[in-house]
Amino acid sequence: MYTVTSVHWHSIHQNGTSYADGTSTVTQCPIAQNQSYLQSFSAQNQAGTYWYHSHYSVQYCDGLRGVLFYERCIARYHAEATVLRYIIGNVADFTLINGLGRYAGGPMSDLAVINVQQGKRYRMRLVSMSCDPNFLFSIDGHNMTVIEADGQLTDPLEVDQLQIFAGQRYSVVLVADQPTDNYWIRSLPDTAKPTTTNLHALINPSAPGVPEYGAADINLNLAVSIDNGIFSVNNVSFASPTVPVLLQILSGAQDASDLMPNGSVIILEANKVVELTLSTTGEYPEANCGAKPLFDAIQRKREGRGEITGRASKNGRPEVRASASR
The missing domain is CATH 2.60.40.420 (Cupredoxins -  blue copper proteins)
Incomplete structure (x- = not known):
């Protein structure tokens, strides 16, 4: 049985509190046995149904999970x-x-x-x-x-x-x-x-830009695949960084390209509209965890290929449009 752990607050934006996100080896090291870690954050402008779970190995499958919801x-x-x-x-x-x-x-x-x-x-x-x-x-x-x-x-x-x-x-x-x-x-x-x-969303995020496919400032194609239970994006599978990302930054990493592991970071320029086209080869959903933007949908499934394109912007961050095809 694993004796270290972490707790992730699923879909909570964590704007300004990435250190409380609870993602092992990404924003923090796992919490050691007999030690504690206080996660303090607010969920401003968020309401609805959420949940929390361990973000270490398969602990949440073993039972470390629960429900969290806010009324608005x-x-x-x-x-x-x-x-x-x-x-x-x-x-x-x-x-x-x-x-x-x-x-x-x-x-x-x-x-x-x-x-x-x-x-x-x-x-x-x-x-x-x-x-x-x-x-x-x-x-x-x-x-x-x-x-x-x-x-x-x-x-x-x-x-x-x-x-x-x-x-x-x-x-x-x-x-x-x-x-x-x-x-x-x-x-x-x-x-x-x-x-x-x-x-459809009750409130339109109303992200700026032309609501057309291919009209973004930056266009990225992400091919999502699975082989023997291992997921990959553009033929790169996720590998936990040996040093948490925040600690890498505190230790002197000056540019996103310096962050480990290689192939897991996409560098985006601020204040740009970014279009993501996700092409999947299997039948599974994609989840955008962490500081999630809201999306304006501009294209959906057609002729057996599911394409969902959206756009979002918040506080000067890159606008993101996501397209998924299957």
């Missing part, structure tokens, strides 16, 4: 279904909801139960703490209205099921408008290929 506005629902906090899957043949579940041939153990009152509206926060599989979430006999995705408010979208990948979070509003009865909550692992939905 007056609720338009009667109550929260406080039990439905997370969905966990370590292998694709069974699922845990709030730590409870069953598997084929196993004991008839307890299942998670959520009690609701007929006629009321409930906000359910769905957090996938999966190590790998995705889930198809649904509630028998009910539709749900998506109001938040990964900490961002969305235009309300009514769905009868929702596909959730590792690390993703959604808030849905359930209206208990069916006859009083028991209804199954289903979270089926690895049952569908990645799909797209007509889900």
